[in-house]
Amino acid sequence: MKPSDNSMRKLLTAILAASLAGPALAFDLDSDDPISVSADSARLDDGKGIATYTGAVVLVQGKTRLTAERVVLYRSVEGLNRIEANGSPARYQQPVTSGEGETDAKALNITWSAPDKQLTFEREAVIEQNGNVFSGDIIHYDTEQRVVTAEGSEDTGDGPGRVEMIIQPRSSNNSTQ
Template identity: 60%
Template sequence: MSCHQRSKRAPLRRLLGAALLALAANAQAFDLNSDSPIKVSADNARLDDAKGTAVYTGGVVVRQDATELTADRVVLYRSQGALNRIEAYGKPAHYIQPQQGETPKTDAEALTIIYAAGENRLTFEEKAVIRQNGNVFKGERIDYDTARRVVTAGGGSKSDGGDGRVEMVIQPRQGSGTSEAGN
């Protein structure tokens, strides 16, 4: 690869990296250290204190302030009296986090969404799609390390019916006059 080709790819890599971080920056799930309660509504609930689980089914809505998770089935796990894991299952399950400061609204969906607070991990599995400010990130599995702000994605295997690829649609930078990718 020539020096000219490498110099043309550097702005594209920076743009891709910035877009990936922008998509993930707001995906922090629920704030378990907040004073705001997490409210759950559903058609049915089964609480098991001995196991530390609560299983909600039927039109489940989990909300904390304006952050919302909707699914067909949600399992909450408690350990030592504190909520530490949320698993949501749907066709698909949806996760919405409103705009925070300059970070735009995040709208995500997957057949399975898992928030593991102790692991600082938010995972979207099976037909995962994250949308933010016109940008779209798709994969069979998208993991976001909320502490280190690192995204890892996989396209799934071709034997699962997918094409084995991760897809991104990145909108051009708005309002700056010139685009870094256009140079």
């Protein structure tokens, strides 16, 4: 009996969500750690609450790190509420909160939205964690509900792009020698 595409998608999403459940992939506005930014150039429009950084941008909060060619920060009266990063690729890294390892995510566009509590990786998106790999054209990660949703690319004539996963087997303490 072959599982339907829909049931397979639900299973794969559940597996990925479980594998990514350790970290709360996002910058933490409630943290006492400041967010520091370095870049080749910066432009601040204080009236609009927009800061644009270009050229080898590095944004760091604690052990969370975002690198990109261009980063735009949006502030409201409540504070920082959106980060948009572009690169070839832009890269997001954060240690796993439970256990060892690191989440390493790459995409041409990365967006973090504080109000939506969501990270979005678009175009050539790949998330790696402890040997598990998840790729797709668009990957959304709800940092509060810890739900991952992924989409393949549109059909370009060669067939639609697919969401792909590599899931490592659980290590066994009962290995024989």
